[in-house]
Amino acid sequence: MPAAKSYVTPLDYEKMTPEEREWAVLTGRADLDRAMKEGTPRSTTPPASPPAQPSADYAVVGKPQKDLEGYRIVTGKSTFTVDVYLPDMLYVRVLRSPLPHAKITSIDTSKAAALPGVYGIITYKDIPAQVLAGLKPVMASEPALVGDPIAAVAAVDETVAEDALNLINVQYQQLPFIVDPIAGAKSGAPLALSNLQSNVSGPDFKVVRGDVNQGFASADVTVEHTVNTQDQQHVALEPHIAVARWDNDVLTMWTSSQYTHAIARIVAATLGMPYSKVRVISAFTGGGFGDKTAVYPYHLVAALLAKKTMRPVRYELTRLDVFYEGSHHFQVVQDIKLGFKKDGTLVALQADSTARLGAYSRGSGLAGDTLSGARLEYNIPNILLNGRGVITNTSSAGARRSVGEASGMFALETLMDVAAEKLGMDPVDLRLKNINETGDPESKLPWTSNGLRDCITNGASAFNWKSRWQGWANVNKGAGPLKTGVGFMALASNKGSKSPPMTAVVEINVDGSVRVVQGAAHIGGPQRTTFAIIAAETLGANLDQLSVSEPDTAFTTDTGIVAGSRATKSVGSAVKAAAEDARAQLLGYAAAKFSKDLSRTVNPQDLAVTNGQISLQTDSSVKPITFADAVNSGFIIVDGQQVPAAATIIGRAVVPPVTQYAQQTYAAAFYEVQVNVQTGVVRVTDAMQIHDVGKVINPLQLTNQVHGGSVQGTGFALTEDYIYDTATGIPVSSNLDDYKMLMINDVPKITALFVESNDAVGPFGAKGIGEPAFMAAAAAISNAIYYAAGIRLTSLPMNPKRVLEALKA
Amino acid sequence: MADEIAPEQEPEEKEEERATTNGQVTRRQFLVGAGVGAVIGIAGTAGVLTLVHPTAPVEQAQTVATPSTTSATATASALVEGTKLIALNVNGRDYEIAVEPQYTLAEVLKRDLGLTGTKLGCNGSMCSACTVLVDGVAQNSCSLLAIREVGKKIITIEGLEQNGKLHPVQAAFWDNAAYQCGFCTPGQILGAVELLNKIKNPTDDQIRAAMSGHMCKCSAYPNILAAIQAAAKQMA
Amino acid sequence: MRSFKYYTATSWEDAVATLGKYKNAQIVAGGSDVLGWIKDELTGPGAPLADVLIDIRTIPNTSYINYDATAGLKLGALTTLTTVAESSDVQKNYPGLATAAVSPASPSIRNVGTIGGNIMQRPRCWYLRGANFPCYKKGGDFCFSVTGENQYHAILQGELCYIVHPSDTAPALISLNATANVMGPNGAKQIPFDQFFIGPRTNVLKETVLEHNEILTEIVVPPPAANTKSVFMKVTQRGVYDFALVSIAVAAQIVNGVWQDGRVVLGGVAPTPYRATDAEAALKGKKIDANVALQAAQDTLVKARPMSQNAYKVDIAKNIIVQAVTSLVS
C-alpha cells in the first residue's frame, strides 16, 4: 500500500448538533476520526488479517427462526404508536407554510382559538428561541421550505382541528428561495435562510491520497461521468406520530421511532428537563429506513401542546406532513473520474459530490457519505475526493438506508462498467482485480473480515454470468421491442458496524426463564428475535425460554440506534456479552449445586449447557439440572427464614467501541432487466444479491432483508422521485400515487446468497445487512439496461421519460 | 412564480349556516352544550360523544363473500348533520355508536371501538394497509364513511382468529416471515383472505394481481407470495 | 377530514332535486375520488369544498349489468369496476371494456369505485391535487404545468389547462360508441360519450357536459357489430395505482384483415379522451399491417404539441397505436 500523503478532514465534533454527532458515531465516521487523531500505528506493511473466530455448529444460530412477535403482528395486537389512544386525549393538526421561503409578518389565531372544541394553539410566538428540533424550528417564523410548521392546534378531534387551521390568518412576506443545489452553491444565489452567509455549508469534505494528477497522468485509460440521483422520501408505512402526556413534571411520549433513548435525551435537553423525567416508548415501529432516528418538530409540538392543554395529545402526521417534515434522502450530483492501467489496475480516482441539504441539514458530511465507499472498495493509490452540502429551501436531508452511499455506489459502479467496456474486460474480472482486501488505507486498520471476492465469484457462478453476459460485442443485440440484458455491480460499505452505545442486561429468573433487557427498536429485523437467538445460543437456553423487552426508556438501557445496519452487530454484541456474564453466574450457581448434591467439588468449567439443561461433562451418569434448579440453589437465612440468595441472575454488559479494526460490509449483485424500447418501461426480471454477512444468524429473516433491499433499491433505480416545482418551490409528487414505490406485481424472483467471512468483532462473526441490500441494485440495473439497450443512464430514476429520451439521443 | 401564491386564507365559516336538521344537534351545538366535562368516552375516544354498546352476543365471524357490495338502499331520504347514532356489525358483534358524517370507518374502528388492528398508511386509498372485509369484499376502510356501512358485515384483523386458532393465512404469514415491521400485515392478510375465498388455488400471477394494491414498504413481497401459496394449500 | 352533511337519496329525482338545493353539494358513489378531494381540502374560487354529500348508492336498482344481443349492454352507474370487469357478458362481447375496467387503481378501489364515478372522476394533475396551487381549474388564473413539471401532461389539445383525462373506462366506452343516460331537472336524456367530455376552452372548471344538478344514471353500449374486435392497452411504470402515461382503446370491424370501420381512442394524452379520427381515416378500408398502423399513428401524432418535458409521450402514443391496431389482426 503506498504510504503517500494521506488525510481525511476530521469532523468538528464541537460544532456538531447532538444528532450529527450521533450519526458520525453510528456510521463509523467517529471511529475513523478517532483512529486518525490518536495516531493508530501507521505501519507501512499491510495490516495483519484478524484472527478468525472459531466456527462452531450452533444450536440456534444459523437456523431459520420465526419471529417471536409474530402472533401479535398477524392478529393486529402489536401496539404501534398509531394504536395508542388515551382517555381525554386531544388531536393535533398543523398549519404548514405554503411558501418555500418567507417571513411571517402577522399571525392571528384568535378565531381558531374561539372555535368550540379547540383547546390549545401554538405558533412561533409560544416557542422559546432555544427550543429547536435539531436545527428545525418547532414553529417557524421564517419558514424555509414548503411545509414548515406555522401553527399547531389541539382539539377534540381532527375535524375540529382542521376547521381551526382554516380560521388562522397568516400574512407572509415572500423571500427569494433556492431549490437546485448547483445553482444554490453559486455566489449571488438567493440565500435559503436570511441568517446564512452562504448556502454552501461548512468546509468541504476532502480526502487526499497520493497524487491524483500523477495518477491520471500514468493512466492508460480514463473514464468519467456525471451522475444525478434524486430526492427520495422513505415512506415508512406507519406515519410519524407522537403521543404525549404529562404527569406533573414527567413527560411520557409514545412515538414511532428507531431510537427511543435519543428522543428522550434530546427532548429532555431541549425542554431543559432531566433525562430521567422523559419516558419514551416505541413498542413496535412501522418502518423507518433512517427517517425515524431524530427529534422532529412534531415531537415537541406534541409535548408542548400537552403541557399547554394539560391533556394527553396525539399528533399523527398526515402522509403529506411526512413528506414535508420527514427526512429526505438527498439529491446529489456527482462528477466521478477513474484512471486505469491497460491491464485494468486502478491508479486514480477523483470525485466531486454536491449534496442538497434542504433547509435544516448542515455540513459536508452527507456529501462525504456518498464518497466513502469509493475510498475503500478498491486499491487506488491516488485519490482526490471533494464534497459539499448546499442549503436549499427544500425538505431536510437525512439518513435513508445507506445515507448517500447508495448514490455513491451508483456513480462508482456504473463507471466501473464503462471502464470495463473501454478496457475490453469482463466487468467481474475488473472488480476482482482491484478489490482492497487488506484494510482502511487512511486509518491503517485491518478489516474485520472481507468476503467480497467470494461474493463476486460465488455470485457469478450461481447467476451463470459467463453464459448470460456474452461480451461487449453483444450490447444491444436483442431483436424486437423487449430487450433483455444483464448487469453486475460489487460494493463495499461502512454500514453494519459495531458502534457504541452497546449495553444490555440478561436476566435469568427464578423459574429459569430468560429476559433480555435492551432498548432497540423492533422494526423488521425482526430485532427482538435476533437478540433472543443470540442470548439463547450464548446461554445454551431454548429459544422458548426467552423474552425480549420492548423499547421503553424507563425500563431499558441505551442500546443505540436501530439504523446504520448496526442492530445485529452492535446490539447483538451487547446482548451476547450480557448473556456471557449471566452464563458465568449461572454456571457458578450450578457448580455450587452440583458440588452440594454430589458432595464433591464441581467447577463451572466442568459444566455444559445445551437445550436449557446444565450437565456435568465429566460424568454423564449425573442427571442434568435446569436453569431454575441452578438459580434456586443458593439460600441464605434471614430472620430465621430460608430465602433465595439471588432470586434472579443479572448479567450485564457495556461493550467498548472497536478500535483495532476497520469495519465493512460487502456485496455483489447480478440483475437482469427487460427494456421496452417502445414505452421506455424497464422491468427487473431476475435479481440476485450475494452478501458477506459474516455469519448468518437467522436465514429466514436475513433473506427477507435482502428481498426488501432489492425491491427498495429497484424503486430508487426505476421509479421513486420526489419532485419540486422549481418555479414555486412546492413539491408535486407528495402522495403515494405520484411518488411511485414498487408493489408486489413489480417484483421478480429475488435470490439471496450469503458469504460467511466470520467477522472479527461481530456476535458469532456476524455483520449487518440492511443497507448493503438496498445499495446492491441501482448500478447493476443501469449496467443491465446498457447491456440490453445500449443506453447509459446516469440520472435516477430511470423512468420511461429518461429511457426514451436516451434512446432518441 | 412564487408570487402567484396567495397566503392561505379561507373565508370564515358562519356557524349559523349549519342549520339544525331533522331535529339533530349539530356538532358545534353539541360541543358547546356538552362542554368538556360531560364528554362520555369508552374504549378510547376522540372526546366527542361516543357510546359503545355491544348489543348482541359475539357471533362466529363471517368471512365468506356475499355477492353484492352496494349500500343498503334507502326508503326515506334523510339529511344527517352532526352526530348520529348508528349500528355497526364488526366481527359478528353489533356496536351502537355516535358518528359524524365525515368519520371514516377506519377512524371509528380504531379510535372509537378500540379495534386498533386496522392500520392506516396513507389515509387516501393508495396503500391498502387499512383493508377490511365488507360483506366479504376487501375495501379500504380509510375511504369508507362509517355512516354508510350500516347493515353490513365488517371483518377486521381482530375477527380472523377463531377460538384461539389463527386463520390459516395468519399462520402462513407468521411461518413464512411475510412481513418485516408488520405494519401492512393486517391489510395484507385480509386481502389474502378475500382472494382465497374467491379462488381456491391461485397461481402466482393471480396472487400478484389480487394483492397488487397492498403496499409493503419493507417489501416482504416474495415471502407474502409464498405465504399465500402456503395458506392456499393449507385451506384446500 | 373536514365536516359535511350527508344525504341519503332515494331516487334519481330526489338526488337531482337535492343537488339543486345545495350549491356546494356533491354526489358520492363509491367515494374513492370524492373523499380524497375533501381530505386534501382541494379548493379554490371555482372549486368550493363539498359541504353536502349526496349518497346515490342508496337509490334502489342502480347497480346492474344487463346484456342482450339486440339492445346491447346496460350498466347501472353504480356498478363497481370489479363487477364490470368480472362480468362474463362484458368479457365476451366487449373485451376492451373488460380490460379497461380492471385497469384503474387497485383491486380494493375497484371493489368500491363505480363505473359512473370512474367516468366522472376529477383529473390528477399534481398541481390540481396540491392544495397550494390555485390554478385555472380551481378558478384561479394560472396554469402551473406550463412552466413547471409537465411530464405527465397533455400532448394534444391542451390549451389554458393541460390535464389529461384520467379515466381508463372512458376511452373504451367511446371506442364502443356508448351513450350516457343522464337524469337532470328536466328529466332523462341521452348523451353519446363522444360528446360527453369537454376541453378547458369550453369550461375549465369541469370535464364533462353535465351540469351541477345532472347525474349519470346508466351507460348503454350498443351490441357489437359483426366482426368487431376490441382491445384496451395502458402504459404505466408500475402494475398498479398508476394512471396511464398513455392508454388506448380500439374497437373495429375487421374482415379478412381489412379495417372496415372502427374507432381509436387515446387516454392520457389530452384533456378529454382523444378520439384519433386521423388514425381512423388512415385505417379505413386498409389491410392492417405494421406499416399501415404506423401511418395511422403518424397521422395522429403530427398534431401533437408536447410541452417541455413530455415529448416522450408522443413516442409512447405512436408505438401503442401500432401495437393496439396490429394486435387486432394477430
Ligand SMILES: Cc1cc2nc3c(=O)[nH]c(=O)nc-3n(C[C@H](O)[C@H](O)[C@H](O)COP(=O)(O)OP(=O)(O)OC[C@H]3O[C@@H](n4cnc5c(N)ncnc54)[C@H](O)[C@@H]3O)c2cc1C
Ligand atoms: C390511487 C388511485 C389511483 C387511481 N388510478 C386510476 C387509474 O389508473 N385509472 C382510472 O381510470 N382511475 C383511477 N383512479 C380513479 C378511480 O378509478 C376512481 O376513483 C373511481 O372509479 C371513482 O369511482 P367512485 O364510485 O368511487 O367515485 P366517487 O369518488 O364517488 O365520485 C367521483 C366523482 O364523480 C362524481 N360522480 C360519481 N358518480 C356520479 C354519477 N353517477 N353522476 C355524476 N357524477 C358522479 C362525484 O361527485 C365525484 O366528483 C384511481 C384512484 C385512486 C385513488
Ligand code: SF4
Ligand atoms: S394543467 Fe390544468 S389542472 Fe393542472 S395546473 Fe394547469 S390548469 Fe391546473
Ligand code: FES
Ligand atoms: S390507509 Fe387506506 S389505503 Fe392507505
Ligand code: FES
Ligand atoms: S412489513 Fe413493513 S410495510 Fe410491510
